[in-house]
Amino acid sequence: MSTHAQEWVFADLAQGERAHLTRVRIACHPEALVIGMPEGDQVTWRWDDVRRLRDQADRRAMVLSRKGDPLTRLYLTDASVQGYVTRHAKYMGRRHSGTRLSKVAVWAGGAVASVAVIIFLLVPLMAAQLAEILPPEGEKALGDTTFEQIRTALSETAFEDRLNICDDPAGNAAMQSMYTRLNPEADLPYDVQIHILDHPMVNAFALPGGRIVFFRGLLEEAENPDEVAAVLAHEIGHVVHRDPTRDALRSAGSLGVLGLLFGDFAGGTITLFLANQLINASYSQAAEARADDYAHGLLEKANISPVALGTFFQRLHEEHGDAEGIVAHFASHPQMADRISAAQAAVDPDRSYDTILDAQAWRSLQTACGGAKDATETTEEFSKKAWPATD
Template sequence: MTDRTIITVDGPASPAAPPRRVTGRALFFDGDTAQPVPVAIGYSDADQTLTFAHRGEGYRWPYADLRALRDQAGDQMVLRLRGDPTMRLLIDTEDDRALIRARAKRLGRFVSHVRRGKLAAWGLAAVASIALIIFVLVPVMADQLADYLPPEGEKALGDATFEQIRTALDDTGIAGLQTCENPTGLAALRKIETRLTDQMDLAAPLTVHVLDHPMINAFALPGGYVVFFRGLIEEAGTPEEIAAVFAHEIGHVVARDPTRIALRSAGSIGVLGLLLGDFAGGALVLFLAEQIIRADYTQEAEAAADTFAYNALLNADLPPSAIATLFERLTDDTHHEASAGILDHLASHPAMGDRIAAARAAEPSGATFRPLLTDTEWVALQAICD
């Protein structure tokens, strides 16, 4: 839009245009310095341009490309040229403002300085940055934080998550899903816990609960929580099967796997919640409940928990094959509606057949084991929610 030769204002005015004024006055900002420079402006109606000269260089600004900056006071007009983000002309007389308005019909049009290609690139970069935070940095930070989280902080996280899960699973929406408190049933469960942990050096005592829900499942939470659903205890065929599941979940507690998955899930959904405007945390509660119950650990974490369980069971004089027996029965019992919970849960774990084979292989050939509960205690455990 710039002609680098001195401009001579000439050419007759169009008969339809307002009376031609050969020169006017304006202040020119060249975009390189902050100092305004007075210039003489002219109206070349023959080629429809506003003309002026500065430092020996001539400028032609087509009327069609003149834009007035918005939100200016009524006694001034600041012009810019479409396509040039820096140069400005300050028109300070009403006569010149009127002449320009009569000629430049597009003064009020909006002009964007941002090219669409650059805008798209910035948008993609922003999305990539968010994805990096959610799917890479947050998980890495969660894994590191889990190793340094003090026991009292981990226990507080477990307490809060347990209450969130109780609330999320309560269909009544009143007081949260109930825990099972039958005294003789609790005594039997504590007997299993004692048998398993007598030979363990745990960093903190376990907190064990049974939730009154038909889902066939169990899970661990941060801070030493091991939680069973009523459906799993009712479905088990022997107390040794409960002990095998118990030992597996203790393995997750010792490795602090629940803390990692809780921090990772909360961190990711926290970022997403801010982006989606979910400041109340509702999505966080539901997401944490689903992630913890499904216990979608890595296959390495699951294999490590299995190995821990085999050793814990043998040290407690209990059969590792009990977990294989439970898996086989649940797999065959596909007509049982409540089995869907643990079958979905196990679908994300290492291959079921491999786990069953590994559990049986962990048991010494011809080994015999000491009984875990009496018949009366086993009946009491299965009625823990009555």
């Protein structure tokens, strides 16, 4: 074929907005490919703008598109026309550059930034608002469901489907006596329920709806009941300020967004992550400091030395390092030294503090799950372990 204009031949055109093919005429010229439409109009494709689409099912047809219009397809079956096009469309092998990688990167960055704004700004804001207006029965139902999920997730044997709640009457009476002695006066729309779970983890946490959970491991690690009372007072502070509810809503919202992004529409993993999040609750520094201040006030009012709050965690961290449970949780906060100092500063050096339980009640509490820890010291020996006033 010469380089001069070619006679009209037939081809098929798909124009993107319609699925069916339109029969058109084409003519090849040295400067461009001309398409004759059925209505009589002509469309000109410059050779520099012609692109070839490969990997088509019909190998006999040459499928062309035009730069800037990737949805339009021109199907050529005439071998002579195919040869002419091959010789003149020198950029035919280039890919469409309709969307530059830089633009894709900008869009991707914008999408990531949008998700980050939702998760780290909008979700916490909404969680804070919802925590204030959530009906008490809804908050309690959330806590009840999460508590059972935690018991199921931490079940250690094939013979139990849920982790056991320690139901020793004397041990639970000692815990209740401790709560009564602290006597929080917060006007909560539900009763505070305290549970001891039979698990070696050294931890305690609060759940929405007024549930506070202690693990057996924490009771066994404590050297005296004032350490447990300090942890209890701290968790009561979280309940009073609705931190567990706010954290649960924030976690559920964030995980819900991620679930939608990654296909977990049923929310199966959301429940599991939510349970784990509440066990290892990592509240903001402001929330932790606020719960600490609340605990200092409760302990002082009950004539228990506030220094117990800081010393217990400090001793556990020195003994166990960055272990799991409450040690890791407390150590994960960069202001650990400040919190210990704050507990020491809350002590009245001129005051003589009591201990919150007598030796018998303390022994009952430590063995509430049937533990065998030796707690046989006399009341006199036990009272010597009361926290001294510190400067």
